[in-house]
Amino acid sequence: MADEKIDIAIVGGGVSGVYSAWRLQQANPKQKIVVFEASDHIGGRLLSVTPPGIPDMVAELGGMRILPEVQPLIGTLLKVLNKALPENEQITTYPFPVDQPQNIAYLRGTYLRLSDFTSNPDKVPYRLGFPNHGQTAGSIMINAIEQIVPGITNKKLSEEQRREMAQQASFAGKPLYQQGFWNVLMRVINGESYQYSMDAGGYDSTLSNWNAADAIPWYLSDFGADSVYEGFTKGFQQVPQVLAKFFTDAGGEVRINSSVSALQSVDGAVEFQVNGRSVRANSLILAMPRRSLDLLADSSPILQEINGLIASVTPRPLFKLFTTYTSPWWRAAGYTEPDGTVVPVQAGRSVTDIPVRQTYYWPKSNGAPVKTGPAMLLASYDDGDNTGFWDGLRPQRHKYKSKGQQVAKVDEPFVAENRKHNPELTWDQYQAPYRMVTEVARQLGTMHGLSYTPKVQDACFRDWGDDPFGGGWNSWNIGVKSWEVKQKIIQPFSQQHLYICGEAYSDAQGWVEGALQTADMMLAKFGLERLKKP
Template sequence: MSSDWAHAPDVVVVGAGVAGLYAGWRLQRAGHQVLVVESARHVGGRAAGMDVPGSPGRPLDLGAMRFTSDHVLVRAMADHLAVPYRQLAATGHADTLFYLRGRRFRAGEIAGDPDRVPYDVGPDARGRTPDELFEDVIARVLDKAGAVVPGTRRDWNRVKEELELGGRPLFEYGFWNTVSDHLDLESYAYLRDGNGYDCNNWSAGEVMQTQLAGFGRAVRYFRFRDGTRSLVHALRRAVEAHGGQVWTGTEVRGVRLPGAGQRIELSLRETGGETREVTAPALVLAVPPRALDLMDLDVPAVDLPSWRQDVESVVSHRVLRVVLGFAEPWWEDVVGRGATRSLTDLPIRQVYYLDDHRVTGGDAVLSVACNDDRAYDFFTPAPAFAHWRRGGALDGPDPHQLARIGQDVIAQLRLLHGTAVPSPTWMVVRDWGHDPFGGGYHGWRPGRRGSHVAARMRRPWPRHDVFVCGSAYSDIPTWMEGALSNTERLVQDHFGLTSPDWLPPATYLGW
């Protein structure tokens, strides 16, 4: 914790993830004196990464790991800050491997041999991959409501907010409830098992947009060449280059909101050390919903019920990521060199084959993403963070716990691929369900009108200059683009900033 101030801050930003650092950079550059505080010892939040164990300088993403060609703000900012990125291979490859109900088959085999699919699906699902079925059922739901599949983010927001289904707004329906009305039970089970996400009964329109615009077969993905942390570090440098300060290892112990027009009071404590009182006219909370729950925030009693309701408008989904390094990409003998992922109803659910070894050399990397409650619960309890390298010491709280997770993952990889799996050279476990994150991504609950909640959350109490930003309360809550566009709207609407010159004109910022 530093105390080298020429002036007291006029904006304190809590949270040094992508949204918080972006807010700090934009406000500091506009002439505000900004202090960004972060409870962790490093910046990045869910975009933080690490070095591959035993390979200093080789990046490894454990949270946010990619963005799409539609994410205008991410790409424009990365270009402006000279953060390099590269395009990834398409995920809709015919060699995508499925292991469902004990049967192994490839996406490219389904159309020619529908009986490969171990589900007694109806005629509408027969011969279709889960992605194709997902897209088809969404089109049918929209057609029933008199709409077509939107082509832009702006059009998706119109559909989510204005479309009615059976006389009720679309946002009042849960997605899986809506799908079950258009599929027989076996087709429904095939879709849930083969999609890789079992828990996302969000507001129906939100899942439709997330699937088609974020995970559809036509989506093009990009990754930062030096890991997502390279963007985070560039943002931190930009904040500090303009005179702002970033304090890591600094926890917010309490926030007091005095009368209107008075400075907001924060009690800050450095990890294992000094406590300090800081005041500022404005406070930006760039933290996830669980962190808002944990914060000792002096919410006015009259506003507390509506505040709680708005905070709880989104669902935090627990995510466990297990990343393993191998001397050779052994999976290519099974799935081929071009495949990028496999899907299963086993608890490991989704397996991504990263091509880092072709770009940077070193070990071949495989990432397991347990993204739903069924998969997550299988591996609990899991450490918030732990890693191990062959011949080295364990970095984590419980070696037996880490060994159990590793053994379970290897056993399931063996079933999925139908082949022997060599011992990994290293393993990393990251459980985003732990505090202060409470989950790895978020989605809107059915019945909540997202645009109204998002606007209220950006400034929850008109009598106080307290603001909330980040991906959770945006119109695309699973992506960095949502965090950035939500924050850009905040600084424009409530701090009077104009659109930056590096952002393409008329860029749509969502709700």
């Protein structure tokens, strides 16, 4: 007999989990609803930390931005939450810049400004040929996608229309969903153009060989010519934290450091173990990414029955390393116009083909660039194979456990001057190793063309390839009909009240929008409609 009985159990305290909990508790105030989170905090892959000594900045170790124009669910959610929040607790955003013309592209040993891609194309060290000579990486990709699915780049199309076009499309006589994105790209551009698009674009996994029918509309949404991003003034983690508070205020319960295992079906309900205790839930929601589901399946035969559905996506590595300084030294890497105007490097990102790949000149909490005083960089933002470079400069994966989740213990941490390590400080819980910090400092000097960069003051990192996440985002596998799988996995057994939701099995993989999309699909099974704008 179970030690505890509850109405609805939700496993996972990320956005999809706490959002679902909040909505269900609102609709069913008399029911006992509990969120079980294995780690010591709410947020999942949203992790916002304040750097020591810089209270007006927030480092986003996980998700860091949204695309309001193409992500209506997160936009509506923010409006609903803000309507209920007092003025001093509002969730506010700021314009999040990316590619600024004066920023740097250090590619194949050549120093470029981002503006050089179009204004000085002969300086670009790639043999692009006609018609890609003089194009940005994004333009090359958009033009290639138009050749693969004619008409899909029409700006008048909705997101849903683009997805339907790609799902129904064929290329070279074969359905697009049965082909890899990399495979079809290489049929319409040469190898140099592909490598340039990957190097200058800053990402590896986005152009890798995942399901082309999903990759194409996804790429157009995320990296289209008119993409406009927004960041969060108080950090993106504020969103799930507010959702969790609203859920508990409505009578729900959140249990952190609560690891769930051994799912089994018992008389129409689901029983499971939580830290050695048996719990029975009338309904169970797994708000988890693929790797977390795989780990849970090891002790849960019921999940092993749907291994094919769970394995329809692949986790993709993602790595972030933040460093702080006494001043924004990168401003000196700008240039002076002929009329004497100084144009500093101060916002957005620079890119390179060396392992740091992308460096973001981090803004203040209000979105303003740092001009003087303490400053911070997202020194390295890596995905794909490049994350492997840092493996030799960090502890062995999965070796240590800390506070309910596997977090690598740093044996040789980078120790900040004039400050003692504080294990209660969230920043210090993700302290970067000394060798990693010295290496990133060397590469930052190289990509900025500087023989000297000021000493790093503090550093923290997060490698989302570690368990239980397995990756920073997930992508649909080649040959999978995602539009069918995402419907089936919501409730994989028709007679069982077991549900699955999260970013992994959505149309907006890698984004909070995807987590909300699948949560809404799952909540429809409980008779709940999507949120409406207030």
